[in-house]
Amino acid sequence: MTNKRRDDLGLRRLLGQEMLPWLVAAMAFLAALSIGGAMEAQAVSRHWQAGAARSATVLVPNPDLPLARSGDGPETTRFDAVLRVLRPNQSLAQVRPLSSEEIGRLLRPWLGAETDPRNLHLPGVIALRLDNDAVDLGKLNIDVAAVAPGASVEGHNAWIGRLLNLATTLEACALAVLALVTLVAVAVVVAATRSGLAARRETIDIVHGLGASDGYIATRFARRIAASAGFGGLFGTLAALPVLFGLAVLSAPFLDGGGMAVPHRLADVPPLLAAVPALPVVTALLSYLTAQSTVRRWLRSLP
Amino acid sequence: MIRLENVGLRYGLTSQPGALSGPLALEDISFTLPAGGFRWLQGPSGAGKSSLMRLLHLELRPNAGKLVVLDHDLGAMRRDDLPALRRQIGMVYQDFRLLPHLTAFDNIALPLRLARVPEEMIADDVAEMLRWVELTSKAHTHPRELSGGEQQRVAIARAVVGRPRLLLADEPTGNLDDTQALRQMRLLGELNRLGTTVVVATHNDSLVERFPGPSLRLEDGRLVSDDE
Numbered sequence: 001m002t003n004k005r006r007d008d009l010g011l012r013r014l015l016g017q018e019m020l021p022w023l024v025a026a027m028a029f030l031a032a033l034s035i036g037g038a039m040e041a042q043a044v045s046r047h048w049q050a051g052a053a054r055s056a057t058v059l060v061p062n063p064d065l066p067l068a069r070s071g072d073g074p075e076t077t078r079f080d081a082v083l084r085v086l087r088p089n090q091s092l093a094q095v096r097p098l099s100s101e102e103i104g105r106l107l108r109p110w111l112g113a114e115t116d117p118r119n120l121h122l123p124g125v126i127a128l129r130l131d132n133d134a135v136d137l138g139k140l141n142i143d144v145a146a147v148a149p150g151a152s153v154e155g156h157n158a159w160i161g162r163l164l165n166l167a168t169t170l171e172a173c174a175l176a177v178l179a180l181v182t183l184v185a186v187a188v189v190v191a192a193t194r195s196g197l198a199a200r201r202e203t204i205d206i207v208h209g210l211g212a213s214d215g216y217i218a219t220r221f222a223r224r225i226a227a228s229a230g231f232g233g234l235f236g237t238l239a240a241l242p243v244l245f246g247l248a249v250l251s252a253p254f255l256d257g258g259g260m261a262v263p264h265r266l267a268d269v270p271p272l273l274a275a276v277p278a279l280p281v282v283t284a285l286l287s288y289l290t291a292q293s294t295v296r297r298w299l300r301s302l303p
Numbered sequence: 304m305i306r307l308e309n310v311g312l313r314y315g316l317t318s319q320p321g322a323l324s325g326p327l328a329l330e331d332i333s334f335t336l337p338a339g340g341f342r343w344l345q346g347p348s349g350a351g352k353s354s355l356m357r358l359l360h361l362e363l364r365p366n367a368g369k370l371v372v373l374d375h376d377l378g379a380m381r382r383d384d385l386p387a388l389r390r391q392i393g394m395v396y397q398d399f400r401l402l403p404h405l406t407a408f409d410n411i412a413l414p415l416r417l418a419r420v421p422e423e424m425i426a427d428d429v430a431e432m433l434r435w436v437e438l439t440s441k442a443h444t445h446p447r448e449l450s451g452g453e454q455q456r457v458a459i460a461r462a463v464v465g466r467p468r469l470l471l472a473d474e475p476t477g478n479l480d481d482t483q484a485l486r487q488m489r490l491l492g493e494l495n496r497l498g499t500t501v502v503v504a505t506h507n508d509s510l511v512e513r514f515p516g517p518s519l520r521l522e523d524g525r526l527v528s529d530d531e
Binding site: 006007008010013202203206207208209210211212213214216300303 | 360361362363364382383385386387388389390392394400402403404405409413414416417418461
């Protein structure tokens with residue numbers, strides 16, 4: 001029998017009867033959900049942030065009002081004048097005037113289907129897509145107000161800020177749950193290790209007397225505990241996979257700009273791909289280190 | 304060499320520094336045992352024989368005095384250095400202290416495995432010990448399936464398999480018939496002749512008469528005679 005497989009302290013049967021793997025499985029399940037939740041919240045908030053930073057809206061009150069004509073040129077409305085200012089601007093990737101039908105569709109939830117928005121004095125709306133994050137919206141605002149007094153450029157910072165706060169809070173909550181679950185898992189491992197030490201007190205006294213070092217005893221405990229916890233971690237993580245996949249499916253539309261492109265494989269969700277397989281390994285490693293430390297501290301009571 | 308200078312041992316120390324509350328097990332013990340020497344350790348039950356054996360086996364530290372085991376001053380040693388010294392000491396316990404989940408073979412092999420002896424050598428050495436204690440057929444038997452005498456022979460084999468520099472035996476023949484007792488005592492004598500320092504604790508005076516040798520006598524935790 002090789003050194004690694006030999007069970008001098010009789011721990012295989014002892015710890016095999018413990019609840020440890022199942023408790024760790026429950027912790028790993030919760031940890032996987034927390035990691036998944038935190039990463040999804042992070043991905044969604046980044047996506048929103050990037051999208052919001054690169055878009056703006058121009059509102060032009062009384063869009064059809066003609067500007068004072070200069071010379072023999074054609075009559076120009078305030079809306080056209082603003083478009084003329086915006087279109088040559090190199091820092092704008094797209095300048096798209098919204099038609100009255102589009103504005104009507106957007107307002108229908110508030111105005112109802114019966115109201116014709118053309119009968120209302122609505123401002124003209126122009127959607128801007130910015131070429132980069134450094135576009136000076138303040139200067140743009142001055143430029144449009146100069147040709148059409150009262151026209152304004154609105155960034156989306158205020159509402160996206162509130163959404164980001166929500167996403168950041170969700171992420172922080174998920175990480176707090178992860179930290180709590182980790183602490184509980186450590187406590188479970190400490191309790192299981194102490195229980196094993198108490199049950200094998202006489203065996204430990206004997207091998208200690210025969211010249212076993214603290215490292216020898218601690219390593220045997222830690223290997224057995226890590227194997228047990230690693231199995232629990234693997235089981236809990238596998239159990240969490242369908243839930244995580246569902247979470248990825250739910251968040252996909254937010255990440256794909258409103259489309260319904262659902263990832264058909266887990267590999268299409270990179271953050272989860274990186275974090276989830278690591279969970280059983282991290283569980284085993286954490287359990288190994290916790291058990292080592294617990295046993296070594298306990299052994300200090302022996303001469 | 305083993306040297307004790309005014310060694311005292313009291314169990315059950317309180318948490319207050321210097322305050323001793325437990326029973327006094329040993330008091331003012333002084334003797335020297337040269338390397339390769341032999342001593343009987345005699346005395347009635349409760350005289351402190353087992354406490355002295357545990358001190359020599361480094362299971363306890365004295366509360367007073369100086370203890371030198373195999374030329375190492377215990378008071379000056381770091382805790383991390385003790386396992387290596389313990390591996391040079393063989394101990395036969397009165398209650399055997401075999402590991403119930405290991406076979407006779409694995410119980411005997413344990414000190415060698417702790418010393419990281421290669422498995423091929425372990426197989427040879429353990430087989431030889433099993434032959435010597437006449438338990439070859441019980442190599443893969445667990446202690447609960449062995450008689451008291453067989454368990455004691457496994458315990459003796461485990462104590463001597465690593466060729467210790469110091470061998471401590473606490474009532475090593477208590478569960479053996481006369482033939483086996485004679486055989487085990489001859490084994491201890493042979494090891495002593497090969498240079499192992501041997502201390503045998505017993506309250507069996509007839510055993511001492513059959514194997515005469517220098518003796519330490521304890522009474523009420525005090526050394527009352529030392530033949531050397």
